[in-house]
Amino acid sequence: MKFRIFIIAGFIFALSACKKDFFDQVPDDRLTDDEVFSRRAESEQFLANVYNYIKDESDQTMDNRAPWLGISDEGDVTYAGQPTYQMNLGNWSWGRDSYNYWTHYYRGIRAATYFMQRIGENQEILASEGGAQEVVRLKAEARALRAWFYADILKQYGPVIIIPGDEVVEPSVPYSEISYPRSTYDESVDFIVNELDKAAEDLPLWYSGPLQYGRMTKAVCMAIKSRVLLYAASPLWNGNTDYSDFKNLDGTPLVNTQYDQSKWKRAADAAKDVIDLELFDLYKEYDGNGQIDPFLSYQNVLLNEWNEEVIFSRKDNELAAPSGRSWEWRCAPRYAGGTSGNAATQQQVDAYQMANGEQPILGYEANGVPIINSQSGYTEVGFSSENAKYTEAGTHNMYVGREPRFYVSIGYNGSYWVNKTAYPEKIGLYFSGNTGKNGAGNNFSRTGYLIKKNNHPQSNLRTSQTVKRPLVLFRLAEIYLNYAEALNEYNPGHPDILKYVNLIRERGGIPPLNTNEVNLRERIRTERRIELAFERHRYFDTRRWKIAMETDGGPFYGMDIDKGSSLTDPAFYKRVKFEDRVFDHQHYLFPIPTGDVDKNVKLVQNPGW
Numbered sequence: 001m002k003f004r005i006f007i008i009a010g011f012i013f014a015l016s017a018c019k020k021d022f023f024d025q026v027p028d029d030r031l032t033d034d035e036v037f038s039r040r041a042e043s044e045q046f047l048a049n050v051y052n053y054i055k056d057e058s059d060q061t062m063d064n065r066a067p068w069l070g071i072s073d074e075g076d077v078t079y080a081g082q083p084t085y086q087m088n089l090g091n092w093s094w095g096r097d098s099y100n101y102w103t104h105y106y107r108g109i110r111a112a113t114y115f116m117q118r119i120g121e122n123q124e125i126l127a128s129e130g131g132a133q134e135v136v137r138l139k140a141e142a143r144a145l146r147a148w149f150y151a152d153i154l155k156q157y158g159p160v161i162i163i164p165g166d167e168v169v170e171p172s173v174p175y176s177e178i179s180y181p182r183s184t185y186d187e188s189v190d191f192i193v194n195e196l197d198k199a200a201e202d203l204p205l206w207y208s209g210p211l212q213y214g215r216m217t218k219a220v221c222m223a224i225k226s227r228v229l230l231y232a233a234s235p236l237w238n239g240n241t242d243y244s245d246f247k248n249l250d251g252t253p254l255v256n257t258q259y260d261q262s263k264w265k266r267a268a269d270a271a272k273d274v275i276d277l278e279l280f281d282l283y284k285e286y287d288g289n290g291q292i293d294p295f296l297s298y299q300n301v302l303l304n305e306w307n308e309e310v311i312f313s314r315k316d317n318e319l320a321a322p323s324g325r326s327w328e329w330r331c332a333p334r335y336a337g338g339t340s341g342n343a344a345t346q347q348q349v350d351a352y353q354m355a356n357g358e359q360p361i362l363g364y365e366a367n368g369v370p371i372i373n374s375q376s377g378y379t380e381v382g383f384s385s386e387n388a389k390y391t392e393a394g395t396h397n398m399y400v401g402r403e404p405r406f407y408v409s410i411g412y413n414g415s416y417w418v419n420k421t422a423y424p425e426k427i428g429l430y431f432s433g434n435t436g437k438n439g440a441g442n443n444f445s446r447t448g449y450l451i452k453k454n455n456h457p458q459s460n461l462r463t464s465q466t467v468k469r470p471l472v473l474f475r476l477a478e479i480y481l482n483y484a485e486a487l488n489e490y491n492p493g494h495p496d497i498l499k500y501v502n503l504i505r506e507r508g509g510i511p512p513l514n515t516n517e518v519n520l521r522e523r524i525r526t527e528r529r530i531e532l533a534f535e536r537h538r539y540f541d542t543r544r545w546k547i548a549m550e551t552d553g554g555p556f557y558g559m560d561i562d563k564g565s566s567l568t569d570p571a572f573y574k575r576v577k578f579e580d581r582v583f584d585h586q587h588y589l590f591p592i593p594t595g596d597v598d599k600n601v602k603l604v605q606n607p608g609w
Contacts, residue, residue: 037118040125046115047138050145051214053108055101055152057536058317058471059325061341067099072539073551074348074529076447076558076579078341090582094591094609102157102592105149109163112146115139140202144216144224147195150188151228155540158246158589158606159254160188181248181602185255189232196221196228206279213306213315214470219279220312223474226270230482233263233489234544236588246607254604264490271483274311275500280476282507283309294404294509295390302454302472302535309477313470320459320466328459328466331451333411333435334443336423337461340435343445344410344534346557346575351529352406354378357511359526360402368557368575377401383568391415396573404509405530411450413559414567418457430564430572437561446578448559453534472535477504481528488520497524504531543588553583584608 036042057066061077070077070084077084083098116139125131125138153160159182183191200218207213231237239259246254274280283301287293301309319327332338350361350370360378363371372378380398387393390407391400392414399412411417413429428434429448437444456467480500488497501524502512508531517523525545529538542548555577564572586608597603 033118034121037121038123040122040128043115043119043122043125043138046111047119047142050108050111050115050142053105053111053145053149054314054473055104056314056317056471058314058319058327059330060327060536061330062325063098064100065325066536068536068539069342069534071552073345073542073556074533074538075451076343076345076445076556078343078444078446079442088579088581090584092587092591094594094597094605099590100593102153102590102596105153106161108149109146112142112149113163115142116146136202137204140199141216143195144199144203144221147192147199147221148224150192150195151224154185154188154192154228155231156590157592159183159185161600161603162188162191179600179602181250181252182254182604184252185232185237189228192228193225196225205277210306214313219274219277220474222270222274222277223311223479226267226274226479226482227474229263229267229270230486231540231544233267233486235546236544238263240546242585243607248604249602261490264486268483268486268490271479271486272496274479275476275483280311280479281308282476282480282503283307284507292507292509294507295408297507298405299408299453299457301475301477303456303467303469305469309475310470310472311474311476311479313472315470317471319454319471320456320468322464322466326466328455329461331411331455332461333417333423333427333429333450334440335425335427335434336417336419339443340440340445340450341443342451343447343558344449344451345447346449346559347551348529348533349406349410349412349449351526352410353403353510353526353530355401355403355510357403357505357513368555368577370575380573394568396568398573403530405533409451409453409533411452413448413564413572418452418455419460420457422460422462426567428567429559429561430567430569431562432565433567436564444561446558446561447556448561448572451534477507477531478537480504481524481531485521485524485528488524492520501527546588548583548588549585552587553581555580 031042036046055066057068059065060067060069061079061082063083067084067087069075070082071087079085119138120135122135125134128134150160150162161180162183163180199216200221203216203218203221205218207215207217237255239257240255241257243255244253244257248254283297283304285293285296285300301307306313318325329338330342333340353359354376356377358376359373360376361370362373365371378398382397384391384393384395384397384400388400390404395414399415411427413433414426416426417423425434427450428436429445429450430436432438435444456469459466480503484497484500487494497520498513498515504527505512513520513523528541532538542551556579557575558578560572560574560576563569563574586606589606591606591609592603597605
């Protein structure tokens with residue numbers, strides 16, 4: 001046989017990140033593929049490495065890791081040497097290979113397909129009790145993974161190339177020998193959804209125990225389906241006439257430019273199906289009076305493993321890895337052992353509501369001056385004179401009286417880092433502060449803010465004590481918001497819209513929206529922006545809503561990091577532009593890598609590239 005894979009001692013079924021690709025390892029011992037698919041352990045190892053194609057997107061800083069923070073309007077990555085920095089300046093090209101997930105996921109698709117074709121030959125499994133049913137389940141896991149890989153290509157690049165049927169394509173076959181045209185966007189969606197449905201039929205509804213965490217289930221398939229159909233119903237793909245000339249070489253239009261409201265119903269139904277499983281609930285912690293503690297509830301939903309809200313997680317990741325690529329290391333202030341390289345933008349800070357549920361900022365003047373909501377109680381003048389629930393006296397007033405999720409998520413000048421016990425000193429982001437620009441080299445926040453969300457309060461980077469945990473990929477709050485958004489577009493006025501948005505607001509510690517809300521669509525979008533902040537959603541949301549020309553281009557603001565000699569120096573607390581970002585129409589989709597277009601004579605490039 002042409003194709004060979006290699007044994008890795010000690011099979012552990014987990015979403016573990018391989019340092020080198022499974023197919024590229026230099027072996028000590030070799031097995032032919034016939035031998036691999038005759039033995040249980042080796043077949044399981046093969047499938048485990050198909051799972052490895054689920055990318056670890058916890059590191060959102062380094063090249064070819066995950067760009068979604070640095071090129072969205074919610075965040076900034078300081079380092080000029082990273083591709084996201086140049087991409088924000090408009091320095092993209094279809095020849096740039098940064099964040100090339102197209103090739104990565106197609107390799108995963110080919111590996112999954114090959115596993116599906118060969119696993120039925122495994123006589124060791126078939127000879128065991130229940131072996132035939134186990135083969136069916138393993139094949140369904142691979143099918144579900146393959147559908148997810150297609151879905152990830154779809155959200156980043158648009159219409160996919162669907163490998164016909166379950167065609168056997170050995171992973172050793174060069175990609176250049178496989179030439180197919182792109183399917184239409186709607187065909188791509190239908191294929192993915194049908195594959196998820198088919199896989200779900202042969203998968204357990206949910207995990208049978210902790211050892212099964214991280215495997216595909218029917219519930220996970222349903223959650224993926226919910227996200228795929230929500231994106232498909234959204235303005236970028238539903239009635240977008242900008243793509244009228246987006247066609248295959250034979251003239252086949254790749255995007256249906258006619259608006260179809262029923263796509264929203266399909267998305268709403270898919271989300272409701274997940275809710276109706278009644279397997280999940282919003283994660284809540286309670287105070288001594290039996291009331292929801294919104295701060296701990298929101299903080300710990302990402303920290304407490306496999307809690308009742310989590311639908312799917314990646315077991316291995318670099319959230320708290322000891323290496324220099326970890327999320328915690330990039331987010332933490334310098335005095336706490338971090339680099340301060342991942343930062344929130346002023347635009348994201350402005351999105352958080354007040355404790356009374358009002359939005360503090362209603363918009364901006366042409367020069368970036370905020371339009372303040374007079375009903376919110378928000379002010380950008382002066383410092384507080386007394387302690388409050390989440391702030392101390394002497395805090396700048398723009399950070400006082402905000403909703404609890406703000407204090408979980410944002411590190412601002414004069415706040416504390418998440419591990420206050422180890423680091424009782426307040427964060428100084430002003431010029432000469434303990435985490436300020438002065439003397440920092442490249443390790444400072446350009447915006448005057450840090451990101452606290454998904455940093456563990458027991459991690460201590462200075463002593464290399466970090467708390468590993470799964471990277472949450474799907475949780476119930478997303479499904480609630482998927483449902484509310486889709487239902488509002490399909491059937492405005494339906495009581496479920498406010499019901500599910502308000503369940504999230506209740507957990508977040510702010511008052512509910514009411515039926516008199518003037519622009520519910522915008523409030524739902526704001527709720528999504530806050531609830532799912534820094535969880536790799538915002539980049540795709542602004543694009544699917546077709547608002548990225550307004551949100552992701554133009555001036556970006558923060559505090560004046562070149563000023564300030566103390567925590568209460570008013571010179572720091574001035575909005576200043578730190579960057580002019582460029583967003584053009586072609587940036588709605590990533591360019592397909594040059595090499596793939598050159599190899600496949602039937603493959604058309606994305607519009608504008």
